[in-house]
Amino acid sequence: MALVRVISSDGAAFLVSQRLAKRSGKLKTEIETFRKSSDNSEAQPEIRIVTIRAEILRLVLQWLQQHQNDPVLPANQNEQDGRGDAEMGQSQWDRDFLAPMDLGIVMELILAANHLEVKGLLDITCKLVESKITGRTVDEIRTAFKLKSDFKGNEEEQTRLENRWCVEN
Amino acid sequence: MEQENIEEGKNSCLVLLPEIWEHIFNYLPPQDLISVINTCPEWSQLLTLRKPNFLFPMALPFLLPYIRRNTLLACRQVTKNFKKGVDSILSNHFSNSNKFFAYNRYKIQPRSTQVIERLRFRFTFVNGLHFIKSFGDLHSSNPFMTQSISILVGRTHYDSPSIKHMLCLHGENLLRLHLKCNYPNANHFNLNGESILDELAALLHLVPNLKSLKITTIPFIWPSTFAEATIPHFPILNNLEFLEVDDNNYLFIVKRIVHLYGSQIRILSCSGRLIEGCELRVQLPNVRKLCVNYVSLEALQSLASFKKGRLPLENIKFRMFHESVEAYEVLQAFGAFSESLKELELVCYPDFNEVREFYGNKSITNEREWKCEKVMKRLGVFTNLKIITTEWKIVRSKWFIEFLIGKCRGLRELYLFCEYEGVLDELEEFKRVIEQVGGVEKVEWWVWERGRFYLRKTMMMISSIPEVEKENATKAEDTSEDLELRNNEDFSEMSEASDEFRSDMKTSKFTCCYQ
Numbered sequence: 293m294a295l296v297r298v299i300s301s302d303g304a305a306f307l308v309s310q311r312l313a314k315r316s317g318k319l320k321t322e323i324e325t326f327r328k329s330s331d332n333s334e335a336q337p338e339i340r341i342v343t344i345r346a347e348i349l350r351l352v353l354q355w356l357q358q359h360q361n362d363p364v365l366p367a368n369q370n371e372q373d374g375r376g377d378a379e380m381g382q383s384q385w386d387r388d389f390l391a392p393m394d395l396g397i398v399m400e401l402i403l404a405a406n407h408l409e410v411k412g413l414l415d416i417t418c419k420l421v422e423s424k425i426t427g428r429t430v431d432e433i434r435t436a437f438k439l440k441s442d443f444k445g446n447e448e449e450q451t452r453l454e455n456r457w458c459v460e461n
Numbered sequence: 462m463e464q465e466n467i468e469e470g471k472n473s474c475l476v477l478l479p480e481i482w483e484h485i486f487n488y489l490p491p492q493d494l495i496s497v498i499n500t501c502p503e504w505s506q507l508l509t510l511r512k513p514n515f516l517f518p519m520a521l522p523f524l525l526p527y528i529r530r531n532t533l534l535a536c537r538q539v540t541k542n543f544k545k546g547v548d549s550i551l552s553n554h555f556s557n558s559n560k561f562f563a564y565n566r567y568k569i570q571p572r573s574t575q576v577i578e579r580l581r582f583r584f585t586f587v588n589g590l591h592f593i594k595s596f597g598d599l600h601s602s603n604p605f606m607t608q609s610i611s612i613l614v615g616r617t618h619y620d621s622p623s624i625k626h627m628l629c630l631h632g633e634n635l636l637r638l639h640l641k642c643n644y645p646n647a648n649h650f651n652l653n654g655e656s657i658l659d660e661l662a663a664l665l666h667l668v669p670n671l672k673s674l675k676i677t678t679i680p681f682i683w684p685s686t687f688a689e690a691t692i693p694h695f696p697i698l699n700n701l702e703f704l705e706v707d708d709n710n711y712l713f714i715v716k717r718i719v720h721l722y723g724s725q726i727r728i729l730s731c732s733g734r735l736i737e738g739c740e741l742r743v744q745l746p747n748v749r750k751l752c753v754n755y756v757s758l759e760a761l762q763s764l765a766s767f768k769k770g771r772l773p774l775e776n777i778k779f780r781m782f783h784e785s786v787e788a789y790e791v792l793q794a795f796g797a798f799s800e801s802l803k804e805l806e807l808v809c810y811p812d813f814n815e816v817r818e819f820y821g822n823k824s825i826t827n828e829r830e831w832k833c834e835k836v837m838k839r840l841g842v843f844t845n846l847k848i849i850t851t852e853w854k855i856v857r858s859k860w861f862i863e864f865l866i867g868k869c870r871g872l873r874e875l876y877l878f879c880e881y882e883g884v885l886d887e888l889e890e891f892k893r894v895i896e897q898v899g900g901v902e903k904v905e906w907w908v909w910e911r912g913r914f915y916l917r918k919t920m921m922m923i924s925s926i927p928e929v930e931k932e933n934a935t936k937a938e939d940t941s942e943d944l945e946l947r948n949n950e951d952f953s954e955m956s957e958a959s960d961e962f963r964s965d966m967k968t969s970k971f972t973c974c975y976q
Binding site: 394421443 | 496499502512513514516517523526529531534535537539540541542544580583592595602604606
């Protein structure tokens with residue numbers, strides 16, 4: 293079975309089957325580019341992902357493996373209808389997968405899923421972050437993200453007035 | 462030597478105390494912090510608590526389709542970094558001039574765009590008093606979060622002093638200004654051309670960082686004294702690069718503005734009449750993207766008179782043609798830009814009768830054909846032309862097919878607009894044309910129905926063999942505002958290739974090993 297070596301920014305190498313790797317748009321293109329440029333068709337492609345560290349890459353690959361039999365979603369679906377795929381509900385596995393994660397890790401996953409073009413993962417991670425901010429007060433959002441306000445003086449009041457200008461009639 | 466030092470140092474993150482690193486990280490932009498996280502596990506650990514804060518602006522573009530307007534606004538109040546992220550999205554949305562030329566403006570807007578678009582109305586002003594009052598004495602930061610406003614100039618209740626006061630306080634934050642000039646009867650207002658120009662100049666003085674200027678007018682009776690108007694002093698606007706001046710009503714003003722700022726304009730949308738009278742190469746030497754509305758014969762001749770390569774236009778958009786315009790003249794006008802042109806758009810929408818005039822009903826005389834052939838022979842190959850957007854009717858005419866097959870070797874995408882669905886029966890013949898062009902990857906058909914275009918058919922080709930053909934059978938059953946629910950493109954039957962690897966993947970194995 294054809295394999296591909298995917299190397300994270302901090303040097304960890306992952307051996308992944310090409311079939312699985314091709315579920316990621318980015319890896320698929322990279323493998324194809326490698327095929328074109330290499331004379332030896334048997335050679336094992338090596339792909340370096342400089343923007344994703346090992347911990348995150350491992351999570352992405354784990355997710356890909358779990359969802360390897362799902363239909364491939366077009367990357368531009370959101371452009372068309374402007375929202376995530378409502379009909380594709382989150383599975384229990386996904387919920388368990390995301391549950392222990394810190395929001396910082398989830399954000400990193402969003403960026404990684406976008407970079408590797410893994411639509412399904414981007415979708416569930418974005419939905420998770422969305423659920424932490426929709427319908428909450430500013431203080432609740434800060435608690436969810438474990439943040440403290442860093443506004444100085446009247447900056448926060450100013451921002452509040454600006455927001456009010458945008459919503460009042 | 463340096464190389465050795467790096468190797469000796471082994472782990473530089475242990476050289477300084479964590480507190481000092483944290484202090485240093487405070488000065489890094491998010492993009493660099495990502496690199497820091499990705500380089501070294503210790504740093505990543507150190508930054509754990511701050512990740513959600515500085516990663517938010519970077520993740521926001523992807524979150525946008527999922528969140529509502531009020532949520533988006535609420536995020537501005539969380540931390541400075543959150544606010545920066547939201548504001549940069551808003552400002553980018555309203556002042557990004559590249560979007561003007563994107564073909565997909567015909568598409569249904571994604572929900573995220575609709576959410577942001579609604580903010581536009583909050584920044585349309587006749588009177589600035591209310592706005593200033595809403596912010597009390599807080600004049601320090603930028604209340605124009607979209608960095609883009611519209612001002613309705615010249616209306617009866619237009620309050621010039623209050624608008625000016627508002628711009629005095631916050632004008633430097635604006636990147637985009639839309640002036641809607643409405644002088645229903647200039648004589649009635651006791652105005653002359655001079656005072657209108659004065660008004661514009663005075664407003665422009667207050668927005669020194671302007672990137673994009675749009676001027677539209679409601680037709681009005683010109684004051685008789687206009688021709689003799691003396692020219693007021695206009696400010697220097699170093700950042701101005703996008704000018705949108707589509708009407709003919711105030712050509713005098715537009716010419717004045719082009720004269721002043723022409724050399725820095727990169728993107729221009731104007732009427733054919735401006736092109737006619739103006740020496741483009743001299744007055745607008747840096748224009749790369751050009752949109753012409755109401756293309757006239759003289760405008761085409763003016764474009765055709767260029768020598769090859771003298772004005773490297775990358776993007777040309779012709780919207781609506783004067784009835785006297787002939788196909789060969791359009792071809793001739795492209796000729797000068799054959800090397801640089803990347804995208805071409807030819808549309809008569811919304812007046813389809815014009816299309817007929819332009820292409821259909823004219824009897825094809827020998828003379829016309831002869832002229833077309835002559836022009837075609839002289840035309841260079843458009844090697845860089847990747848995207849064409851046009852009307853289905855134009856595409857089927859003989860000259861255009863010859864142009865496609867003979868001159869557009871590099872064409873990748875074709876977007877076609879049709880008047881009614883019936884025309885889609887004639888696709889077979891057209892497919893052969895596309896095969897002859899070679900290299901085309903995607904063709905889309907959009908059909909005009911109840912006031913807007915709907916995507917009806919997509920043809921994906923790989924190396925000129927039609928691979929997937931998808932009927933977008935869904936009818937436009939809902940014309941309600943809730944268009945965001947529609948999904949015209951359905952790729953679920955995407956390609957055989959993906960099916961094939963789906964079945965094979967059951968046997969795939971996932972291994973990982975750390976080195």
